[in-house]
Amino acid sequence: MSLYITSLNSGSNGNCYYIGNEKEAILVDAGISCSEIEKRMKRLGLNMQKVKAIFVSHEHTDHIKGIPTLAKKYQLSIYITTATLFHSGFVLDKKLVMPFSANEPIVIGNLAIKAFPKLHDASDPYSFIITCNEIKVGIFTDIGAPCKHVINHFKECHAAFLEANYDDKMLDSGNYPSYLKRRIRGEKGHLSNNQALELFKTSRPGFMSHLLLSHLSKNNNCPDLVKALFNEHADGVKIIVASRSEETAVFHIYGGDNFNLKHNKQVSFSQLSFSFA
Ligand SMILES: [Zn+2]
Ligand SMILES: [Zn+2]
Numbered sequence: 001m002s003l004y005i006t007s008l009n010s011g012s013n014g015n016c017y018y019i020g021n022e023k024e025a026i027l028v029d030a031g032i033s034c035s036e037i038e039k040r041m042k043r044l045g046l047n048m049q050k051v052k053a054i055f056v057s058h059e060h061t062d063h064i065k066g067i068p069t070l071a072k073k074y075q076l077s078i079y080i081t082t083a084t085l086f087h088s089g090f091v092l093d094k095k096l097v098m099p100f101s102a103n104e105p106i107v108i109g110n111l112a113i114k115a116f117p118k119l120h121d122a123s124d125p126y127s128f129i130i131t132c133n134e135i136k137v138g139i140f141t142d143i144g145a146p147c148k149h150v151i152n153h154f155k156e157c158h159a160a161f162l163e164a165n166y167d168d169k170m171l172d173s174g175n176y177p178s179y180l181k182r183r184i185r186g187e188k189g190h191l192s193n194n195q196a197l198e199l200f201k202t203s204r205p206g207f208m209s210h211l212l213l214s215h216l217s218k219n220n221n222c223p224d225l226v227k228a229l230f231n232e233h234a235d236g237v238k239i240i241v242a243s244r245s246e247e248t249a250v251f252h253i254y255g256g257d258n259f260n261l262k263h264n265k266q267v268s269f270s271q272l273s274f275s276f277a
Contacts, residue, residue, distance in 0.1 A: 003255075011243075057126055076096065160211055163196060170217075216241065
């Protein structure tokens with residue numbers, strides 16, 4: 001059993017990531033509206049009935065605003081810590097609210113979802129790793145710095161959503177007030193293109209097949225620029241930029257390592273990775 005992943009939206013205007021197998025799926029965050037999530041999943045041929053739960057990384061609006069409507073409509077379990085729920089200001093149906101603890105995987109069918117703490121300016125922020133039959137996908141956005149937890153978990157991933165929030169020069173020369181520039185650059189802000197690239201270059205495992213660059217700033221980044229930057233170092237890893245305005249394709253992470261991509265050119269990419277779109 002392998003994993004299918006997509007970004008339904010990524011950026012400070014809303015984040016929602018889908019990770020599932022043939023039978024069940026979860027969403028990490030739901031920071032766009034319920035109707036947009038439904039519309040985008042339908043376009044991708046993904047079935048909302050497979051989605052069993054939403055895992056909430058932190059309380060910033062771009063990660064939670066769709067949760068109350070979506071959870072109520074589909075009676076989805078919402079895995080959220082007490083601190084994050086409190087700071088969200090939401091009053092959610094108690095029977096849907098589920099706790100989670102760092103490094104204690106939650107099992108949903110054939111999926112195991114493990115949370116680990118991250119550096120970000122929220123009350124109790126987490127990153128997640130989803131495992132299905134030894135195949136691992138990580139979601140690493142909204143992180144001020146690649147701490148040892150991020151580095152260690154990145155090394156295990158067959159695919160990763162990795163924040164590449166800003167280009168240093170664009171942030172420097174842009175017109176954000178200096179306090180905001182400091183916040184973005186700070187230990188608990190966001191990861192720059194260069195920080196993300198350094199992590200990719202030094203810690204990516206040989207079996208990683210897909211990297212989805214995520215949570216790009218609208219004003220301080222450029223999708224073409226960051227894609228070109230990573231493509232120079234891709235060495236067989238498929239680099240995708242997750243959009244701020246639409247869904248990506250669905251990528252099939254089958255865990256057979258990317259040996260063929262690197263060493264057997266006659267195996268076409270479509271045999272290894274496909275889209276429902
Ligand atoms: Zn965010
Ligand atoms: Zn945030």
